[in-house]
Amino acid sequence: MMILDKIDQLLKEVSQLSAKNADDIEQLRLKYLSKKGEINAVMADFRNVAADQKKAVGIKINELKKAAQDKINSLREQVASADTGDNHEDLTRTPYPIALGTRHPLTIVKNQIIDIFQRMGFTLYHGPEIDDDKHVFTMLNFAADHPARDMQDTFFISQDKSDVTKNVLLRSHTSGDEAHYMETHEPPIRVLCPGRVYRNEAISARAHCFFHQVEGLYVDKGVSFTDLKQVLLTFAREMFGPDTKIRLRPSYFPFTEPSAEMDISCNICGGKGCNFCKHTGWVEILGCGMVDPHDLAACGIDPDVYTGYAFGMGVERITNLKYCVNDLRLFSENDKRFLEEFQSAF
Numbered sequence: 001m002m003i004l005d006k007i008d009q010l011l012k013e014v015s016q017l018s019a020k021n022a023d024d025i026e027q028l029r030l031k032y033l034s035k036k037g038e039i040n041a042v043m044a045d046f047r048n049v050a051a052d053q054k055k056a057v058g059i060k061i062n063e064l065k066k067a068a069q070d071k072i073n074s075l076r077e078q079v080a081s082a083d084t085g086d087n088h089e090d091l092t093r094t095p096y097p098i099a100l101g102t103r104h105p106l107t108i109v110k111n112q113i114i115d116i117f118q119r120m121g122f123t124l125y126h127g128p129e130i131d132d133d134k135h136v137f138t139m140l141n142f143a144a145d146h147p148a149r150d151m152q153d154t155f156f157i158s159q160d161k162s163d164v165t166k167n168v169l170l171r172s173h174t175s176g177d178e179a180h181y182m183e184t185h186e187p188p189i190r191v192l193c194p195g196r197v198y199r200n201e202a203i204s205a206r207a208h209c210f211f212h213q214v215e216g217l218y219v220d221k222g223v224s225f226t227d228l229k230q231v232l233l234t235f236a237r238e239m240f241g242p243d244t245k246i247r248l249r250p251s252y253f254p255f256t257e258p259s260a261e262m263d264i265s266c267n268i269c270g271g272k273g274c275n276f277c278k279h280t281g282w283v284e285i286l287g288c289g290m291v292d293p294h295d296l297a298a299c300g301i302d303p304d305v306y307t308g309y310a311f312g313m314g315v316e317r318i319t320n321l322k323y324c325v326n327d328l329r330l331f332s333e334n335d336k337r338f339l340e341e342f343q344s345a346f
């Protein structure tokens, strides 16, 4: 039967259609689906079909119409998706802007501190963050009833009621690294101990439950306070500029004797006086002193032969001064707006 043969032929044609672009598709649409198209021509012949064949032929014609429409639609999708590739693909172009990370300001400043002291001959040592009372307090001459041992100040992991020196805790200062190092090394010792420390404090703009310190220790024959002062002056000038002045004020730490706190001339107002330095022209940056002979002896170093100095500073404190950061919480909140300000720092 002629009309069924024609329909089969068209079905075959339609299934093999292909198109390169939207114009090709429009031509195919006109050829098959328009008023003057092939399918309508078949339908015009429909009236000549014998009555008993009309149903079968009708089904076939509908099948053909649907196949043609589906084919045109799928060609449109193919061309549309290929289009994006053909017209916009540039293999040399990065697919999206790649955000470069930045070093954390505390890392930047810690590395600067390490760099300065390494140039003066200090080596690096990293002590444990989880430590015991013996190294963090006892060997450093903290009295048994010293408030630093209180639960209010230190995070304890386990407490030993029979022997307080066996208490396990999160170190509250890096000074414990001095005990670890002196215990296992012979003088001359010239070591720098950077690290994270923990204190049981409420978090605010000025206090945090964790922060970072760098501890320095020098033990040898004939080490004097003058050596300490010269090293700290060199550090201050390298860190804050060649015009920086320092002053040492008497202070007290259990593990140094004599002890001092060091101020530098305010690097924000240049020493003239501003809100940051409370109009004194000076800001405190670190604590220091001569290692207490008791500590040397506790670590197996003969205090009659050797002397030493130690100093410790807060990395956050130095960073605040260098970059005028006024809220400690910014360092641990991971606010990209804050972190991206340090993109140009090394």
Ligand SMILES: [Zn+2]
Pocket: 266, 267, 268, 269, 270, 271, 272, 273, 274, 275, 276, 277, 278, 279, 281, 282
């Ligand atoms: Zn000032």
